[in-house]
Structures are given as C-alpha cells and as structure tokens.
Amino acid sequence: MKCPYCGSENTKVVDSRPVEEDNSIRRRRVCDDCGKRFTTYERVEIIPIMVVKKDMSREPYSRSKIYNGVMIACRKRKVSVQQMNDLVDAVENEIYNRGDKEIRSSEIGNMVMDRLKDLDQVAYVRFASVYREFKDVNTFMDELQKLLNKK
Numbered sequence: 001m002k003c004p005y006c007g008s009e010n011t012k013v014v015d016s017r018p019v020e021e022d023n024s025i026r027r028r029r030v031c032d033d034c035g036k037r038f039t040t041y042e043r044v045e046i047i048p049i050m051v052v053k054k055d056m057s058r059e060p061y062s063r064s065k066i067y068n069g070v071m072i073a074c075r076k077r078k079v080s081v082q083q084m085n086d087l088v089d090a091v092e093n094e095i096y097n098r099g100d101k102e103i104r105s106s107e108i109g110n111m112v113m114d115r116l117k118d119l120d121q122v123a124y125v126r127f128a129s130v131y132r133e134f135k136d137v138n139t140f141m142d143e144l145q146k147l148l149n150k151k
Helices: 063-073 081-098 105-119 121-131 137-150
Strands: 011-019 024-031 037-043 050-052 058-060 102-104
Touching: 050 105, 063 081, 063 105, 063 121, 081 105, 102 105, 105 121, 121 137
Parallel strands: 050 102
Antiparallel strands: 011 024, 024 037, 050 058
C-alpha cells in the first residue's frame, strides 16, 4: 500500500478491526519512510450479476425476486421459512460460483425448479406453472404426468 503523503511503498499495518457489520476491515497503517499514519479500508468486491430476461433486457440480480417466487409457490405448504431460505441460498451460491457476469432468467428458474421438485412437488408445479407460462390445462397435466412417471 502506498503512503498518501510521500508515495512510499514501505508501509505496515499497526491496527486492524472489522467495521460495517464485518463487511469490511479498517486498517491503520504507518509509513516507514515519513512516519505518517493513515487509514485504509478493505472490502469484499461482489461482482454485480446481470440477469438476461426473456425479452433480452437486462436487470441487476435480485435475491428477493427468487425468494418471493419460492414463497408464493410454497404458500400453505409444509415448507418452513428455513427451507425456503436454504433453497434460495443454494441457488444464489450456484449463481455466484459460476463466476459469470450475466445469467439467463431461464437458468435461474431451472435451478429453482430442480430444488423445489425435491422439496415439495406441489410447490414445484405451482412455480413451474407461472415460470413456464402454462397456457392451458393440457400443459399443466403434461407436467404432472412427468412427475408421476418419475416415481
């Protein structure tokens, strides 16, 4: 770290402490050359992810959109808030672990459906009916038949 006063790279950390709810670290430094003290902050850089929608428009990734969709699908089902949070955490981890700056909304929807299928099949069908935009009862029945055939 360069000293802001003399430009020297000979600095050392004399104190570190977490700040902002442990989202960053405040470091007090001293320059070995000029002896002046200064403060730096170290933060985790989160790569902003853009979601590419069906119409090819882009919007920033939003965890709350996924959670709201899961919550609606699980309404009046025996799915706890913790299970819903775990599902959304798993999807979010998969999204961030990819390391891509963009992801298609269809990929996110498929990640959610894969996990809902294992968690609660009724919630899965509810989510799929909105996500896949079922046009009629036959499309709905086709999806149910797929579930029944897998058993």
